[in-house]
Amino acid sequence: MIGSLRGRLISRRPDNVIVEVNGVGYHVNVPLNILSNLPEEGSNVFLHIYTHVREDALQLYGFSTEDEKKIFTTLLGITGIGPRMALNILSGISHNDFIQAIEKEDVALLCRIPGLGKKTAHRLILELREKLPAAEKPKDRLFEDTLSALVNLGYKKAIAQESLEIAYKKGFNTIESLLKESLKYLTKGVDENKGGIAL
Numbered sequence: 001m002i003g004s005l006r007g008r009l010i011s012r013r014p015d016n017v018i019v020e021v022n023g024v025g026y027h028v029n030v031p032l033n034i035l036s037n038l039p040e041e042g043s044n045v046f047l048h049i050y051t052h053v054r055e056d057a058l059q060l061y062g063f064s065t066e067d068e069k070k071i072f073t074t075l076l077g078i079t080g081i082g083p084r085m086a087l088n089i090l091s092g093i094s095h096n097d098f099i100q101a102i103e104k105e106d107v108a109l110l111c112r113i114p115g116l117g118k119k120t121a122h123r124l125i126l127e128l129r130e131k132l133p134a135a136e137k138p139k140d141r142l143f144e145d146t147l148s149a150l151v152n153l154g155y156k157k158a159i160a161q162e163s164l165e166i167a168y169k170k171g172f173n174t175i176e177s178l179l180k181e182s183l184k185y186l187t188k189g190v191d192e193n194k195g196g197i198a199l
Contacts, residue, residue, distance in 0.1 A: 001051045002026075002060060009045045012038060015087075017062065019045060028062040029083075032091035037064055037158040052083050061087065064158070068095045074131050078123065089113055102128050143168060146178040155186055 005028065007021035014032060018025045028047060039045055047062035048069045061083060063069040068090060075086035089098065092113035101109045102125055110121035143164065150160035160182070167181035 002049045003051075004047065004049050005060075005062065006044070006046045009039060009041050009043055011041060015091075017045075017047075019047065019062075026060055028060045029087060030062045031068070031087055033094060034062075034064045034068070037156075039156065059083065063090075065095070067099075071095050071098060071132060074128060075124075078127050080120070080123075085115065088115055092116070099132050102132055142173070142175065142178070146175050146182070149175065149179060150182060150186070160186065 005019050005021055005026055007019045007026075010018040010020050010025055012035060014035070016027060016029050017035075017038065018027055020026075028049065030047070047064070048066055050061045050063070050069055050073055052059045052061060061072060063072065072083075072086050072090060075081050075089060076083065081089075093101070093109070097109070100106070105125050107118060107121045107125070110116055110124060111118055147157070147161055147164055150164065151157050163182045163185035164178060166185055167178050170181065172178045172181050
């Protein structure tokens, strides 16, 4: 089973990408909302992969984070939801908003996802409440202001956020110190062990 891919992004379409690893191009189905976080074609990329095996096909599904992948695989355990519907759910709402909608039993928000009706929304809430990872707490103003500064310096938001998360968790609590620490990671590239997008 393929658990992750790190390679060169060859092409990107609304619902899939091709990642070349050691000369082999892998066709990977992805949620629509992660495309904006992917680098330009020709750049290096890292994706968490779920391998779906059927009698007549082997399909790869790619995600930016382990949480997205966990939500996808958890959705597959619900009766009546296959890979296409699970991918559609993650394309129609961010994974954190989805978790919050389940936690708050927000049927109206879930029903905004194309193809998802009230009956299915209620079933999702009933079956997923205890199975999903906890929603991320909103970051404070300091985090958002520092992230904005990094983006204004020309760094891609996804990469800047990853390095800022590392600095934030170390306890730096001023914009100046967070910027300085984040830039250390951005100038040398995000550590591959963090599972980030290679620079």
